[in-house]
Every structure is written in C-alpha cells, then in structure tokens.
Amino acid sequence: MPDSADFTPVEEHARIAEAKGFDHVETWVFDLDNTLYPASSRLFDQIDAKITAYVMARTGLDGMSAKALQKFYYHRHGTTLRGLMAEDGLDPDDFLAYVHDIDHSVLVPAPELAVAIARLPGRRFVLTNGSRRHAESVIARLGVAELFEDVFDIAAAGYVPKPEAEAYRLFLDLHGIEPAKAAMFEDLSKNLVIPHALGMRTVLVTPLGGEPEGLERLETPADAEPAPYVDHVTDDLPGFLAGLALVAAE
CATH class of the missing domain: 3.40.50.1000 (HAD superfamily/HAD-like)
Structure with missing residues (x-):
C-alpha cells in the first residue's frame, strides 16, 4: 500500500x-x-464591529461595556441578535440590515x-x-x-x-x-x-x-x-x- x-x-x-x-x-x-x-x-471582523456599534447605539453603553453585553448575549442566546430580541424587544430586520452593511469587496x-x-x-x-x-x-x-x-x-x-x-x-x-x-x-x-x-x-x-x-x-x-x-x-x-x-x- x-x-x-x-x-x-x-x-x-x-x-x-x-x-x-x-x-x-x-x-x-x-x-x-x-x-x-x-x-x-477579515470580513466577519467587519460584522463583529458593526454588532458592537449597534449595541452601543441601542443601549448607550461605551464600547467595552457594549462588547461585554454582546458576548453575554452570544453565550446565553446563541447570537447577539437573539439576545436583543429576547431581552430588549429588538426588530431583527433593522439589526440585520445594519450589521451586514459592510464592504464585501474584500x-x-x-x-x-x-x-x-x-x-x-x-x-x-x-x-x-x-x-x-x-x-x-x-x-x-x-x-x-x-x-x-x-x-x-x-x-x-x-x-x-x-x-x-x-x-x-x-x-x-x-x-x-x-x-x-x-x-x-x-x-x-x-x-x-x-x-x-x-x-x-x-x-x-x-x-x-x-x-x-x-x-x-x-x-x-x-x-x-x-x-x-x-x-x-x-x-x-x-x-x-x-x-x-x-x-x-x-
């Protein structure tokens, strides 16, 4: 063989x-x-940064605190999106449109x-x-x-x-x-x-x-x-x- x-x-x-x-x-x-x-x-890095920015804008938290909340939602709910929907009444379409508005040309x-x-x-x-x-x-x-x-x-x-x-x-x-x-x-x-x-x-x-x-x-x-x-x-x-x-x- x-x-x-x-x-x-x-x-x-x-x-x-x-x-x-x-x-x-x-x-x-x-x-x-x-x-x-x-x-x-690094395409997903863009999405990750947009998720953090979205959490900051929605909650008024600073970047470090928003990142911590993002991580908490991810581990507790599977995605930040689901966490925001479950605990903050988020409109998922608004979230997805924002976080996926990225530069795909990379x-x-x-x-x-x-x-x-x-x-x-x-x-x-x-x-x-x-x-x-x-x-x-x-x-x-x-x-x-x-x-x-x-x-x-x-x-x-x-x-x-x-x-x-x-x-x-x-x-x-x-x-x-x-x-x-x-x-x-x-x-x-x-x-x-x-x-x-x-x-x-x-x-x-x-x-x-x-x-x-x-x-x-x-x-x-x-x-x-x-x-x-x-x-x-x-x-x-x-x-x-x-x-x-x-x-x-x-």
Missing part, C-alpha cells in the same frame, strides 16, 4: 474522505461566514472552490445564522451563487440560530433532506453537534494558520483535539471538496 507521502494533496483528501464514508452523501450543506470564504479576509472570486462545489453530486445549500442578503452578496463575490439550490438564513429559521436543534429541523423539513444522506461543513464545532446526532457527516473547516475570529465566531483553538461529533477537520475546503469529487467519480 503506498505511503501517504506518495499521494497528491487532492488524492490524500480523497483517500481520507473515502475512509470517512462520504460516498452515500446526496446533499451538501455549507455554513457561510469563515467557512465558504477564508477567515483571513472577498475575491474563488474559482477552485467553484469547480470543487460544482463537481459534488446532488443538492447543495447554504445554512447560515446571517441574513439572505449577506449570504447572497458573499456567494456572488466568490462566484459560486449559481451552484446552490437555496440559502436558508436566520429569518427562515424564525430567528432561532444554530446550534439549536430547531434551526436544523426547520431547514431539513423545508427541503425534504434526509440527514443520513447529507454532509455539513462548519467553522464552529458546536454547530456540528446536532447534525452529527442526526446522522450527517460533519466537517470542521478551520482557519489556515489559525487566524483569529470575530467575537461571534469564537471557538476552541484550531489545533484542539477534534470532538467526537466532528468526522473530519480541514483547513483547505477547496482541496477537501476536490477529494470528495474524486471519490464520487469512482
């Missing part, structure tokens, strides 16, 4: 993917922020990602805690918009965010997806707990080089031991997907 050093990077991804059992997957589900695009773009087309996604057999979706408008801006900039059947955003989930089971249930039911024949790609391992429990294959997408993330993306370090509900970890999403395509073509 050839040593792993004898494989090209894509072939190595394919070898691992085959061992992990992706051959049955018919539906491919992708998180958006820091998953489809690299964290090094993203560049990702032709390797587009080719890899296009070669995946079956259906493809984006499942995000962000807004549809933001998601559509991102996938358009990346050049992958036409490759996805739909974007399921936080409004479609009734403003219930991942990792709540209800968000996944609504998504799966709406699109008639059988979780045992689906795979989920995420940059936050906690958002893979429910997908794994439902029978989905799970892939944690980590930042290349361990770039820092915004407040609302804080998670365990990229070099931490993978949790049992994470089937695979990659810092090269296009390469990993290209490997999956090789397995599917066999």
Whole structure:
C-alpha cells in the first residue's frame, strides 16, 4: 500500500474522505461566514464591529461595556441578535440590515472552490445564522451563487440560530433532506453537534494558520483535539471538496 507521502494533496483528501464514508452523501450543506470564504479576509471582523456599534447605539453603553453585553448575549442566546430580541424587544430586520452593511469587496472570486462545489453530486445549500442578503452578496463575490439550490438564513429559521436543534429541523423539513444522506461543513464545532446526532457527516473547516475570529465566531483553538461529533477537520475546503469529487467519480 503506498505511503501517504506518495499521494497528491487532492488524492490524500480523497483517500481520507473515502475512509470517512462520504460516498452515500446526496446533499451538501455549507455554513457561510469563515467557512465558504477564508477567515483571513477579515470580513466577519467587519460584522463583529458593526454588532458592537449597534449595541452601543441601542443601549448607550461605551464600547467595552457594549462588547461585554454582546458576548453575554452570544453565550446565553446563541447570537447577539437573539439576545436583543429576547431581552430588549429588538426588530431583527433593522439589526440585520445594519450589521451586514459592510464592504464585501474584500472577498475575491474563488474559482477552485467553484469547480470543487460544482463537481459534488446532488443538492447543495447554504445554512447560515446571517441574513439572505449577506449570504447572497458573499456567494456572488466568490462566484459560486449559481451552484446552490437555496440559502436558508436566520429569518427562515424564525430567528432561532444554530446550534439549536430547531434551526436544523426547520431547514431539513423545508427541503425534504434526509440527514443520513447529507454532509455539513462548519467553522464552529458546536454547530456540528446536532447534525452529527442526526446522522450527517460533519466537517470542521478551520482557519489556515489559525487566524483569529470575530467575537461571534469564537471557538476552541484550531489545533484542539477534534470532538467526537466532528468526522473530519480541514483547513483547505477547496482541496477537501476536490477529494470528495474524486471519490464520487469512482
């Protein structure tokens, strides 16, 4: 049997993917922020800063106090948005319009990602805690918009965010997806707990080089031991997907 050093990077991804059992997957589900695009773009940092500014304007708190409240809401409610809705009667549309009014031009087309996604057999979706408008801006900039059947955003989930089971249930039911024949790609391992429990294959997408993330993306370090509900970890999403395509073509 050839040593792993004898494989090209894509072939190595394919070898691992085959061992992990992706051959049955018919539906491919992708998180958006820091998953489809690299964290090094710092796009989500813009959103994080806008969230803090929104909390400051709404509450009258200084920056440090607003950041602390933002962190409290995030950990207690899953997102700052849900915390503000639950505890301050927030209009979610106003919040989402403000925090996603950012410079998407920092993203560049990702032709390797587009080719890899296009070669995946079956259906493809984006499942995000962000807004549809933001998601559509991102996938358009990346050049992958036409490759996805739909974007399921936080409004479609009734403003219930991942990792709540209800968000996944609504998504799966709406699109008639059988979780045992689906795979989920995420940059936050906690958002893979429910997908794994439902029978989905799970892939944690980590930042290349361990770039820092915004407040609302804080998670365990990229070099931490993978949790049992994470089937695979990659810092090269296009390469990993290209490997999956090789397995599917066999």
